[in-house]
């Protein structure tokens with residue numbers, strides 16, 4: 359395979375956590391448009407199912423939406439079992455589900471910190487552990503973690519989120535080393551600011567415009583489709599010699 363065909367995902371099955379909306383949904387749609395069948399999940403099964411129906415309709419691929427809370431080990435186990443049962447294989451895992459709880463450290467509870475860490479860091483750890491036996495048996499696989507620009511740089515009032523995304527960056531590198539012998543690559547996409555539900559509450563504040571959007575070299579929010587190229591690349595044979603890397607899709611924020 360050479361050239362543009364390296365980006366095709368025909369015959370592959372991708373599991374995208376948190377694929378009911380936002381970046382995860384866009385990633386699932388992008389992978390399906392490249393030929394993959396997709397399974398996506400969220401804590402709300404009906405929203406996951408609705409997103410899957412729309413992706414199937416717009417791409418012509420098989421798509422399945424399932425309920426799963428990635429912080430719950432038994433949910434994650436069932437998600438992987440149902441994905442395998444429904445699609446017959448799993449080739450690509452996108453650990454995308456995530457939350458953010460913002461505020462100065464003195465105004466946050468330990469429960470806030472734990473909840474963000476459980477979702478953003480423990481969730482990808484659980485899902486990777488559950489999917490890896492399937493990928494190892496096949497001798498090929500892709501794990502893509504959706505980390506953040508805050509895996510590498512700090513902003514005030516983001517202690518739970520930045521700590522969780524720093525953990526995801528290192529999880530990516532450790533798993534890349536553990537999985538390389540079996541032909542499995544593990545990489546992370548580090549998005550800059552995208553206008554999703556996660557940012558709905560802060561999008562109009564002058565502080566956000568200055569410190570978040572103003573942090574990017576391009577001086578604007580990312581558009582949801584702008585995450586798809588990185589996801590297709592890291593999921594496909596095009597990235598076969600890339601593992602343990604962090605791919606920043608951040609409008610040039612980290613170029614500063």
Ligand SMILES: NC(=O)c1ccc[n+]([C@@H]2O[C@H](COP(=O)([O-])OP(=O)(O)OC[C@H]3O[C@@H](n4cnc5c(N)ncnc54)[C@H](OP(=O)(O)O)[C@@H]3O)[C@@H](O)[C@H]2O)c1
Nearest residue numbers: 376378380381400401402427428455456551552554555556
């Ligand atoms: N938007 C940005 O600017 C930005 C920047 C950098 C990184 N990111 C990362 O990109 C990823 C997607 O974020 P987004 O902006 O698209 O947020 P979003 O629009 O709020 O979507 C989050 C998705 O994750 C799901 N989710 C949340 N907690 C979950 C859990 N415990 N189990 C299963 N699913 C769960 C949500 O569905 P339910 O609520 O129904 O469960 C939803 O599908 C996150 O990892 C986020 O940290 C986003």
